[in-house]
Amino acid sequence: MKGRTIVLDHIEGREAAALMVDGKLDDFLIAGDAPPPGTIYRAKADRPVKGQGGMFLTTPDGPAFLRQAKGLAPGALLLVQVTGYAEEGKALPVTDRVLFKSRYAIVTPDAPGLNISRSIRDEDARDRLLEIAHDMMGESPYGLILRSCCAGADAEEIAEDISAMLAQAEQILDDPSTEPETLSEGDSPHVLAWRDWTDPADVFTEPGGFETHGVLDALDTARGIQEPLAGGGYLFIEPTRALVAVDVNTGADTSLAAGTKANFACAKQLARALRVRGLGGQITLDLAPMPKKDRRGFEQALRTAFRHDPVETTLAGWTPLGHFELQRKRARIPLKEVLK
Template sequence: MTLRTIALDHLNGAEAAALLVGGRLEDLLIDSDQPRPGAIYRAIADRPVKGQGGMFLRTPDGSAFLRQIKGLAPDQPLLVQVTGYAELGKALPVTSTILFKSRYAIVTPDAPGLNISRSIKDEDLRDSLLEIAHAEMGQSAMGLILRSSCDTAEASDIAEDIRAMCELAEAVLADATGSEPETLTEGDGPHTLAWRDWVAPADVMTTPGSFATSGVLDQIGALSDPQVPLPGGGSYYIEPTRALVAVDVNTGGDASLAAGLKANIAVARDLPRQLRLRGLGGQITLDLAPMPKKDRRTFESVLRATFRQDATETALVGWTPLGHFELQRKRDRLPLTDLFK
């Protein structure tokens, strides 16, 4: 039995996947009725937004907003891919840089060239992977990235993955023109995403009710509490508002001189996981426990190292005049509270 467990189940009728490490919930994916990140549309340019360098587009799922629109004219069709979830009352965020991503391969129509993940260090393996890439891509003008998961994969599985992504890319690109908006791909659901991205060895549970038997349901229930306990008796609160996500750190009964730094470092190590599980993004403001200014660099180093391991793009903005620390996190998930309304 491995340390990692992947549970594939359903919550309230929606497809869901959970990743546990040592019994602790590390990641959670739940489907919704909103457009999935990764979905590809043939969209129609609608109207530019002056001063923002963007344009609203028409899609089958409503209005979308695209930045960097040089050369794009109203009523022009174009391919776009959903990059995240829209805030309430706002347009879908999309990009014109399309990626076709699977477990081992990413096909990049707009970026030619064959590339291998830098985390694969073995030169013999890199040479073997390049041979597979050249054999499958042939004279294609599209680009290819072989992911780090190729490190332990069978050559036949990698080749099959490349072929599948190339075929999908060619089919989508062939349908790029037209006068009406159309959904060309739906994006991957939680079970497919789990197969695609949770590639480390794990025990996989697929029987109905696996969330209950693995303890996932109990841990999801705990996420409804804004308070998160910390070692040593401290805690922190994660409270989303319309404008931002507020994080308040408390040292509890620890009155030692290093109490503030210890609590803040504990939060830095746990915060990415909590934001991931709760589906929170956007502007995040940390009201940290009191600590000397000389310790700020230590806190930042721990926070940066932890977020570097997180898949969601997060910018560490820095300190405010009031001593708060600010983050900006991509909204690539829906808030857990919205999914259970």
């Protein structure tokens, strides 16, 4: 099945959204039990962490940890936003640079100025969007970013989006209460799908859509450790307490170039495989044997694949043992934690 399909449904009583590209599961979002990224709290500073420059905070959903909390005194109140999912037993990761993000607009209270996505290169389009931004933001001291999907979008829809995010920002930032409180819940999977999957797609919302469109079969693969590669090889993806181990296997191919082919196939598919499984943290690749002269090409292929991935990922490089390491933000909840 060619093309892009977005399926909104529920699985095991949890709201979920699937993005299918050419009949293959390309992304998957599912509601978990922890506060989702984007949740905004009024938190109270609890105790500093010596040597790390951070501060533990008190929130209605338990302890949170804020990095780079220099100058923050215990007992102080501040607004923070959840940035990802915490490992079991650890505090929620938060930032004090709160953003109000929607499909077209991001309001940035701590970064004044009107900005247009760099991917919009047409000067006429940029001028049109800048005019809309000026009209809607008026004399507001907050900043605004118009996202790439604004190109070609209806001006009225963009204006409504800006207005909604600006109103939400003003309401939360002007709230006079003085106790720790949840001020805004993070977006649900269905809202995130509308917000972030902006390329043209067929959208299906009928109950049972996951079964009809092959999502359940794809999830069976994603819940396992084995991921097939083009050319007949495999990835074995195994999360541990410390890291995610990825082993590249050449399968039945015994040719001299088998290792190189499997590694390049891994480079193309790894981002999708990690994304649908919701995996982050430290990723260590145990690659198939290949000549050192092919390493540069492998890195370039990996970099190209992750350039289009929505989850922030750093390519750390090679280890003395010939493994390749990545550091990936824990922006998704691991699939195996919510689907048994």
